Amino acid sequence: MTLYNEYDRLLVAVDCIIFGFHGDQLKLLLIKRDFEPEKGKWSLMGGFAKKSESLDDAASRILMSLTGLQEVFLEQLYCFNQVDRDPVERTISVTYYSLINIEDHDEELSKQHDASWFDLGEMPDLIFDHNEIVDRAHQRLKYKAEHYPVGFELLPPKFTMPELQSLYEAIFETEMDKRNFIKRIDSLGILVKLNEKKRTTGKKGAFLYQFDEDKYKQQMKTGNKFQIKP
Amino acid sequence: MTLYNEYDRLLVAVDCIIFGFHGDQLKLLLIKRDFEPEKGKWSLMGGFAKKSESLDDAASRILMSLTGLQEVFLEQLYCFNQVDRDPVERTISVTYYSLINIEDHDEELSKQHDASWFDLGEMPDLIFDHNEIVDRAHQRLKYKAEHYPVGFELLPPKFTMPELQSLYEAIFETEMDKRNFIKRIDSLGILVKLNEKKRTTGKKGAFLYQFDEDKYKQQMKTGNKFQIKP
Numbered sequence: 001m002t003l004y005n006e007y008d009r010l011l012v013a014v015d016c017i018i019f020g021f022h023g024d025q026l027k028l029l030l031i032k033r034d035f036e037p038e039k040g041k042w043s044l045m046g047g048f049a050k051k052s053e054s055l056d057d058a059a060s061r062i063l064m065s066l067t068g069l070q071e072v073f074l075e076q077l078y079c080f081n082q083v084d085r086d087p088v089e090r091t092i093s094v095t096y097y098s099l100i101n102i103e104d105h106d107e108e109l110s111k112q113h114d115a116s117w118f119d120l121g122e123m124p125d126l127i128f129d130h131n132e133i134v135d136r137a138h139q140r141l142k143y144k145a146e147h148y149p150v151g152f153e154l155l156p157p158k159f160t161m162p163e164l165q166s167l168y169e170a171i172f173e174t175e176m177d178k179r180n181f182i183k184r185i186d187s188l189g190i191l192v193k194l195n196e197k198k199r200t201t202g203k204k205g206a207f208l209y210q211f212d213e214d215k216y217k218q219q220m221k222t223g224n225k226f227q228i229k230p
Numbered sequence: 231m232t233l234y235n236e237y238d239r240l241l242v243a244v245d246c247i248i249f250g251f252h253g254d255q256l257k258l259l260l261i262k263r264d265f266e267p268e269k270g271k272w273s274l275m276g277g278f279a280k281k282s283e284s285l286d287d288a289a290s291r292i293l294m295s296l297t298g299l300q301e302v303f304l305e306q307l308y309c310f311n312q313v314d315r316d317p318v319e320r321t322i323s324v325t326y327y328s329l330i331n332i333e334d335h336d337e338e339l340s341k342q343h344d345a346s347w348f349d350l351g352e353m354p355d356l357i358f359d360h361n362e363i364v365d366r367a368h369q370r371l372k373y374k375a376e377h378y379p380v381g382f383e384l385l386p387p388k389f390t391m392p393e394l395q396s397l398y399e400a401i402f403e404t405e406m407d408k409r410n411f412i413k414r415i416d417s418l419g420i421l422v423k424l425n426e427k428k429r430t431t432g433k434k435g436a437f438l439y440q441f442d443e444d445k446y447k448q449q450m451k452t453g454n455k456f457q458i459k460p
Contacts, residue, residue, distance in 0.1 A: 003265050004241065004278075004318055004319055007241060007278035007279075007280070008278070008279065008280055008281040009239030009240055009241055009242075010239055010240060010242050010279060010281065011234065011237060011239055012239075012240050012242070012322065035233050048234075048237035048238070049237075049238065049240060049322075050237070050238055051238040051240065051313075051320045052313065052320075053313065054311050054312050054313050055309065055311035055322065056311060076308065076309065078306065079285065079306060079309045079324045081284050081285035081286060081324070082284050082286075083281075083282065083283065083284050088234055089234055090281045090282075092242065092279075092285065092324075094309045094311070094322075
């Protein structure tokens with residue numbers, strides 16, 4: 001095709017924003033860049049797209065190579081496209097964000113190379129436009145968590161109500177009223193209360209809950225709307 | 231950079247989904263593709279990215295070349311990335327959607343090449359994955375129109391309340407209760423009622439309104455939230 005041949009081909013990066021939640025903090029998995037430019041600086045985990053692979057598959061592959069995880073929440077975020085964003089060569093970055101349950105996957109994650117979890121509130125200075133990418137990912141997560149039950153991806157399968165509340169407080173960056181929060185969660189009808197408590201030091205312990213996918217689908221069918229406002 | 235050199239370069243298309251509103255219908259501007267493959271089929275307006283130009287700028291350029299319009303609402307939608315979406319060569323498509331006031335720009339638009347407005351409910355069979363792209367753009371528009379005052383981009387500066395309601399009905403694909411709609415719009419406090427009516431055949435005419443950007447900003451500052459639910 002002559003017409004096709006007239007045009008430029010571009011380097012396409014696929015970068016992953018990997019969110020976790022631990023100890024009341026929303027966290028991000030970063031790696032130390034091991035090649036120039038900006039070698040030694042913290043960076044999102046990324047790679048370059050191949051002709052033979054969809055970008056969705058590339059994102060899964062990159063996530064798998066860093067975390068050992070498959071079948072976790074992964075969604076395209078945005079294509080960052082400023083001409084000079086990479087000083088070596090014009091590169092566009094198609095970004096994907098992922099939500100990971102740290103607690104269950106601690107072993108897989110800790111095995112991996114030069115990677116560390118950072119509190120979202122204490123991001124180091126990242127390479128290129130990666131700080132901007134993180135900001136946009138956090139905005140998207142706020143929206144998603146308000147309208148869809150994606151928050152549970154960040155928790156272990158069994159969690160207490162205070163844990164669930166502190167997750168939402170971390171995502172929304174705001175304190176929430178405990179009574180209203182519990183009332184709201186109850187009205188959604190998507191959790192199962194277990195006959196089991198989580199013991200914590202010096203407390204009676206709190207009941208454990210599970211998110212129930214079937215209940216959620218059932219509720220949405222009957223017109224109930226998932227929404228947890230900040 | 232050795233490392234950079236190891237990777238593939240890809241053809242990057244920029245495709246624009248151009249929405250308009252006329253006669254109670256949400257519309258889309260399409261062009262007849264004038265080269266192979268799929269020559270003669272309807273298509274979104276698009277072009278290929280250049281090394282020297284950001285994709286945002288490319289989208290503006292493409293929109294300008296088709297419609298003659300600048301400084302209209304234009305926002306990135308999604309990067310479509312399946313390996314075989316273009317049969318000629320692996321091409322990813324970064325898509326942008328635009329909202330245009332047809333009425334004010336009818337002259338610019340009608341001058342242009344093989345382009346036509348189609349009702350969103352009566353889309354022809356488009357090239358490649360463009361029907362899927364249109365669906366995703368419509369989903370995004372629904373969300374945006376619910377939470378941001380972007381609907382006004384599709385109307386002339388002066389409009390009647392029935393026109394505003396039929397715009398939202400077209401976007402949401404649902405009928406809305408007239409009284410509740412007017413009540414909701416009033417409570418937002420973002421319109422100015424003009425001392426001027428639009429005459430329509432056989433009717434007394436309806437008062438004209440204008441959207442007031444400053445009022446909107448003021449309202450958002452005081453904690454009022456823009457939301458128009460379907």
